Amino acid sequence: xxxxxxxxxxxxxxxxxxxxxxxxxxxxxxxxxxxxxxxxxxxxxxxxxxxxxxxxxxxxxxxxxxxxxxxxxxxxxxxxxxxxxxxxxxxxxxxxxxxxxxxxxxxxxxxxxxxxxxxxxxxxxxxxxxxxxxxxxxxxxxxxxxxxxx
Amino acid sequence: xxxxxxxxxxxxxxxxxxxxxxxxxxxxxxxxxxxxxxxxxxxxxxxxxxxxxxxxxxxxxxxxxxxxxxxxxxxxxxxxxxx
Numbered sequence: 001x002x003x004x005x006x007x008x009x010x011x012x013x014x015x016x017x018x019x020x021x022x023x024x025x026x027x028x029x030x031x032x033x034x035x036x037x038x039x040x041x042x043x044x045x046x047x048x049x050x051x052x053x054x055x056x057x058x059x060x061x062x063x064x065x066x067x068x069x070x071x072x073x074x075x076x077x078x079x080x081x082x083x084x085x086x087x088x089x090x091x092x093x094x095x096x097x098x099x100x101x102x103x104x105x106x107x108x109x110x111x112x113x114x115x116x117x118x119x120x121x122x123x124x125x126x127x128x129x130x131x132x133x134x135x136x137x138x139x140x141x142x143x144x145x146x147x148x149x150x
Numbered sequence: 151x152x153x154x155x156x157x158x159x160x161x162x163x164x165x166x167x168x169x170x171x172x173x174x175x176x177x178x179x180x181x182x183x184x185x186x187x188x189x190x191x192x193x194x195x196x197x198x199x200x201x202x203x204x205x206x207x208x209x210x211x212x213x214x215x216x217x218x219x220x221x222x223x224x225x226x227x228x229x230x231x232x233x
Contacts, residue, residue, distance in 0.1 A: 052206070060208070080232060116232060117229075120227060121231065121233070122226060123232070
């Protein structure tokens with residue numbers, strides 16, 4: 001059963017990783033992916049993340065359940081933030097634990113690929129000059145990355 | 151039925167959600183979109199490229215041909231850009 005949190009607050013990736021392996025002897029590998037907000041060469045002051053409350057949790061739970069069927073995971077944590085996020089701040093954490101590294105690496109990649117293309121979040125740019133920029137467009141390369149798991 | 155909108159779909163329509171009484175004869179999500187586009191230019195603008203706008207019924211992604219009977223909440227939104 002995955003741990004899924006949708007929150008405005010920042011998270012502590014190291015503390016989450018430690019929590020996943022604490023007090024158990026069967027975890028041989030954890031893979032932690034953290035996605036950060038970039039400033040796009042100094043152009044952005046922030047990214048604003050809108051989400052669909054209720055569906056965001058439900059969709060991530062469906063993706064996590066698919067990962068748990070596919071790989072022998074001993075733990076899976078997903079934290080996705082919403083609201084205004086500044087460059088250098090974390091946006092998303094995927095943490096996969098398994099007995100061996102391959103399952104943990106692959107499951108983390110699978111989670112991120114599907115998070116990008118099917119979790120209901122939308123990014124909008126806030127520019128350094130104080131104006132609100134455009135909605136970020138979905139990338140075909142993200143769809144291609146997701147397609148490789150089919 | 152409750153309709154909810156996100157990101158630029160929400161902005162183009164000018165509201166985040168609404169309750170609508172659907173006319174007889176709407177069977178699929180695509181039928182609903184066609185009907186919404188008759189309700190004003192803000193809807194025409196939001197759905198000007200129907201293939202781009204995604205839909206969900208009761209928090210699950212659906213295709214345009216999905217039936218809407220029994221749905222509590224239908225959402226329309228652009229392709230997702232989270233992660």
